Amino acid sequence: MKKMKIYFNRWFSVAFHYMNAIRNNEDGVQFEIYGTHPDPRHMSLQGCDHAEVEPALQGLEYVEWCVEFCRRHQIDVFIPRLRMFHISKHVHLFDAIGTKVIVCRDTELLEKLMEKDKFYESVAETGIMTVPAYHVVNNAADFKKAYEDLTGRGLRVCFKPTNSEGGLGFRIIDNNRNPLQELFGHVTKWISFDEAYKVLSSQETFQDVMVMELLEGFEYSIDCLSDAEGNLLAAVPRRKAGGRLRLLDDKPELLEIAKRVAQTYRIPYNFNIQMKYSGDTPKLLEINPRMSGGLHVTCLSGVNFPYLAVKLALGGKVAPQTPEYGILASHIEQPMKMRTAAETAKTL
Known part of the structure; x- marks a missing residue:
């Protein structure tokens, strides 16, 4: 053969x-x-x-x-x-x-996914899930206004470039830090408002930055498999459970969001939705139209996500899958x- x-x-x-x-x-x-x-x-x-x-x-x-x-x-x-x-x-x-x-193959959708603010606008129009409170800024004055608006609503604040991948450029504003202690410690993602404002003020304008509410609940990565018609064939929410532990969790509200995303955007093959909770409400972080970095852990659910995507690409029939949830996973070198x-x- x-x-x-x-x-x-x-x-x-x-x-x-x-x-x-x-x-x-x-x-x-x-x-x-x-x-x-x-x-x-x-x-x-x-x-x-x-x-x-x-x-x-x-x-x-x-x-x-x-x-x-x-x-x-x-x-x-x-x-x-x-x-x-x-x-x-x-x-x-x-x-x-x-x-x-x-x-x-939807290049217009891919462009939106690359620019998070544009995709947030699209999601808000559809109403299929909740997005965090945010502002898009490209100068220090607007950065300050955005910060003051969000803190005025009682929210903690973070910011990130609109077109970065993963954790690149992500910072959390914390005005109660000890700079001397941090100088002798690990490199940190925390920064005070004054420090951020000073750096951003050094340029008249800078690349677009999303100034957002900081979500402080569990963060989930939902690994999905879908066909080109928008039929969700498998979805497994995965979250950190302390240290190297990962939990493949049965979360009905996240599975329903995955179904709505598949039907609305028709991203074929493997895609990944990242969400984080604010209280009881899951809010969107981003969607990656590809296999996620932790998909091999999700495959412990019994769903072979990479192979099934290949099978779909080759014209094979893939039935809706039945993942096993409640799996606590980890790894060793x-x-x-x-x-x-x-x-x-x-x-x-």
């Missing part, structure tokens, strides 16, 4: 687990996995059957390089992370060579012998 060829471009280290999940699928389908990354010793490449060093390219030039890679190796399914928006914009180039791409740089990044 011919092995299906899967290609991951530059991904997080946890792609190592996604590759193994696809290999160890319940249908017994055989796969050959290809990967590229600028770092020939990157952990994700250790999960590949074939690996290659990725060039530093931008925009369409990078997309064309990926197309040529897929054509040269007769890739059946491409699972991108880097330059996902540009790949979606030019996905017809992959269609032309017969490579299926696990990506959301395991030593492994790395392949040498030459072995890992061999020319194919």
Whole structure:
């Protein structure tokens, strides 16, 4: 039986687990996995059957390089992370060579997801879930007004660039800190209003920043699988439960939100909704139209999210899944012998 060829471009280290999940699928389908990354010793490449060093390219030039890679190796399914928006914009180039791409083809939606304020506006219009109180600012005077408005409502305040990924640029305003103690301690995400205002005042304008209410309840990452028609096939809310512990939790209100997101935005394959509670109300942080960094933990629910996305891309039928909830999970490091740089990044 011919092995299906899967290609991951530059991904997080946890792609190592996604590759193994696809290999160890319940249908017994055989796969050959290809990967590229600028770092020939990157952990994700250790999960590949074939690996290659990725060039530093931008925009369409990078997309064309990926197309040529897929054509040269007769890739059946491409699972991108880097330059996902540009790949979606030019996905017809992959269609032309017969490579299926696990990506959301709605480029207008992808642009909104990249700019959190625009997506918050979209969500507020639909009413499918609650967003935090926020202001978008790009100068120090407006930053101060936003801070005063939110604190005047009795809210604690945080801020973050509108287009950052993960925790980059995220700061919490705390005016009761001890700067000297912090100087000799760990690098911190806390900052006083005066310190933030002073830094921001050094520029007449700066990139758009969301000044938001600080949500202080449990934070959930909801891993989802959906088809292109907006049918939610699986959803598993996952939260930190202290230290390295993670709880796969049965939260009906979060499962209902996942269903509404799937129906409203029709993000195909894997996507992830991040929410945090304010009292009893879950509020949106962001949505990632891709596999999350903790998806391998969520797969302990019995749902093979990476493989089922590949199965959908190849035209297979995937029935609604029945995840196991209430699982308390963790992880330990395991030593492994790395392949040498030459072995890992061999020319194919």
